[in-house]
Amino acid sequence: MVVTETETIKLVKKAPKGDDGAYLELFVKYEEMIYRTAYLYVKNEEDALDVVQETAYRSFKSIKNLKKPKYFKTWLTRIAITSALDVLRKRKNMVFIDEYKEDMASVEDETAEITTSVSLLELLKSLKDDEKSVVILKYYYDYTFNMISEILDMPLGSVKTIIYRALKKLRIEGKENLYE
Amino acid sequence: MSNQIKREIDNVPIPSDIRNRSVSGIQMAKQELKYEKSNNKARGTRKKLIAAALSAAIVTVGIGSNYTTLAGMIGGYFQDIRNWKGAVVGLKYIDATEEILIEADEINMDSDNITVGMKVKLLKDDVAPYNITQVITFGEYSVVTGSG
Numbered sequence: 671m672v673v674t675e676t677e678t679i680k681l682v683k684k685a686p687k688g689d690d691g692a693y694l695e696l697f698v699k700y701e702e703m704i705y706r707t708a709y710l711y712v713k714n715e716e717d718a719l720d721v722v723q724e725t726a727y728r729s730f731k732s733i734k735n736l737k738k739p740k741y742f743k744t745w746l747t748r749i750a751i752t753s754a755l756d757v758l759r760k761r762k763n764m765v766f767i768d769e770y771k772e773d774m775a776s777v778e779d780e781t782a783e784i785t786t787s788v789s790l791l792e793l794l795k796s797l798k799d800d801e802k803s804v805v806i807l808k809y810y811y812d813y814t815f816n817m818i819s820e821i822l823d824m825p826l827g828s829v830k831t832i833i834y835r836a837l838k839k840l841r842i843e844g845k846e847n848l849y850e
Numbered sequence: 851m852s853n854q855i856k857r858e859i860d861n862v863p864i865p866s867d868i869r870n871r872s873v874s875g876i877q878m879a880k881q882e883l884k885y886e887k888s889n890n891k892a893r894g895t896r897k898k899l900i901a902a903a904l905s906a907a908i909v910t911v912g913i914g915s916n917y918t919t920l921a922g923m924i925g926g927y928f929q930d931i932r933n934w935k936g937a938v939v940g941l942k943y944i945d946a947t948e949e950i951l952i953e954a955d956e957i958n959m960d961s962d963n964i965t966v967g968m969k970v971k972l973l974k975d976d977v978a979p980y981n982i983t984q985v986i987t988f989g990e991y992s993v994v995t996g997s998g
Contacts, residue, residue: 706862726875809855
C-alpha cells in the first residue's frame, strides 16, 4: 500500500507514453482506498466498483495533464470523489432517498454515544456530500485543511466550518483536536 | 478520533472483482487514446487524400476560351451545386457553405485543352461530416456559357 514518492514519480512518467502496465502497477496501490471512499458516497458495492473503474479510466486518459507527479495521489483522489459524485448525480432516484431515510432512522434509534463500528460507518454514509468529503480527506487520507481546500476547490474557512458541522453530527468529542 | 474513522473506513470489505475493474478502466482508456491517436493520424492522411483527389479534379474547357471568361466559367461550374451560398469572385467561390472554401488553382494550357485545378479547403474539418470525410470527388459538370 505504501508507495514511495520516487516510485510514484517514476511510474507516473511512464503512463503518458502509453505504458498501461506501469500505470496499473501504480493505480492498484490506491484502488482499495478509492473503493472505500466511493462506497461511503454511493453506499453499495456495484456503484463503488463503477467508481473505481471510472477513476482508472479518467485518470489514465488524463495522466498526461498531471504536471507534478508528486501530487498524483491528490489528483487521483479528486478524480475519485468527482466520479463518485457523478454517480450520485446520475442516480438521483427514490432508492437513494429511501436509503438515506433508513440510515437516518437507524441513527435516531441509536443512543447518543457511538458504540459500534457499524453505527459510525452508517453515520459517515449519512453525512451530506461536502461533509463526507472533508471528513474522509481529513481523517482517512490525512490531508491538511489546506490540501482539502485545494482538492475540493473550497475556501479554507468553509472546509473548517463543514468539518466542524460534520463532526458535530457524528457526535464525536474532541473538538480541541480539530484545528491542528 | 482520526484513528477511529480511519479504522471504520478500512473495515469496509473489498470485493474480489476490484482488480478487474481497475484493469477494465485502464484498458478502456487505452483503447480510446489509441483510437483518438489513429483518428488524428487519419485526419492528417485525409487532408493528403483530399489534396490528391482535387489535383485530379480538373475542369476541361474547350480551346478558345481565355482568362477573362474563365472566372465566369468557373461560376457556371458551381451553378449546379445546390443549396450552397456565396458568390464567385474572380477565381474563388467565396464562402461556399461557410464550411468549404473552393478556389481555382493553377491553369495549364496545352494544344487542345485548358485545365483548371480546383482547391477545396474544409473550414470545419473537426465536425461531421467533414471529420469523417476520406475523399472528396467531383461529379460531372459542364460549363454552359462564360457567364455561368
